[in-house]
Amino acid sequence: MTARAFLIRGLIAGLVAGIATFFVAYSVGEPHVETAIALEESGTAAEEAPTDASHDHGDEAAGGHSHTHSHSHGDEGEDTEVSRDSQRTWGLLTGSLAVGLALGGIVALVAAGTIGRMGRLQPGQSTALITLLGFVAFALVPFLKYPANPPAVGSGDTIGDRTALYFGFVVVSVLTVVAATYVALRLRNRLGTYGGVVAGAAGYLAVMVVAGQLFATVNEVGDFPADTLWFFRRASLFTLATMWGVIGVVLTGLVGRLYAAQTERAQRRALAASL
C-alpha cells in the first residue's frame, strides 16, 4: 500500500477507461457531432451567401463569424489542419486516453490518501466512494449547470467567459465535496455514520444549489434543433459516465486485490511467527 502502487493502478484504470470512453464516445456521440456539424455548415453557408453578395470579402473575413465556426470542422476553411476523419477517430482517442490517464492517476492518489481514514471502509470501498464523489463533483454537477454543447452551439466570442464560468464552477464543486466529506467524517464521530453522511451530502447540495443560482446562466442554443441537442448531451453524459465508471470499477478491483494480497502475506507471517 504505497503511493506508487496506487498511481500505477490508477494509470492502468485510466488507460482502460480511456479506451472504453473512446468507443462509447465514437459510437454514441459522434453521429450527433456529425449532425451538428452538418447543421452548422448549412447554417453558415446560408448566412454567408447573402454576406458574400452584399459586402466585400474583407468585411467577411474581419467579421470573424465564419472563421470561428468553420475552423474546427474539417471543411475547406482556411485554418483547418485536421480532417474530420482524424478528429473523430485518432483525435478523439487521444483526448479520451489523455483525460483517462490524468483522471485515473489523480483519483488513485486521492484514494491513496483516504484509505484507512474513511471510517471503517476497506481500501477498495473507500476507493469506490472517492471515484463516485469525483464523478459527482467533477463531471455530473458541472454538467447539470453547464451542459456539454455540440459544435454550432456556442459563440467563439464568449469562449473566455464560458470557460471561466465552467472551471470556476468545477473548482467550487470540488472544493465543496472535499469539505463536505471532511465534515461528514468528523460528524460521524458524534452523529454516527448515517447522520454524518446525511449532513455531508446535504451540505454539499446546499452549497451547490446556491452556487448554481449565483453563477451566470449560459444559453447560446438559439434555434438549434432540440432533439439533436438532447441526443448530443445524453451522449456526452454517457461518455463521462463511462470514463468515471470504468476508472471506478477497475481501480476498485485492483486496490481490493492489492489489499487482499497484502493481508494474506501479513496473515501468513503472523502464522509463521506463532509456530
Add this chain to the structure above:
Amino acid sequence: MSQVSAVPVAGAPSVPTIPFGQLAPWALFFGLLGTLVLFFVSTDQGAVSLLAGTAIHEWVHDGRHLLGYPCH
C-alpha cells in the same frame, strides 16, 4: 460477539494508512502533470493559449465537445 469482532484478530491488521508526508511528492508531481494534461485537452488554444496555433484544439476537438468542456 460484537466484542470479538471489534478486537483486531492477529494477522488481520486494521486498514493501513499512507502517511501524507509520503504521499505529498507523488500528489504534487502527478497533480501538476495531470492538471496540465487536462488543460491541454480541455482548454488550450480556446479561451487560453499556452502554445500558439490551433493544432491541439483541432486534434482533440471532438473529445473536448463530448467530454463536456466549453469549446468555441
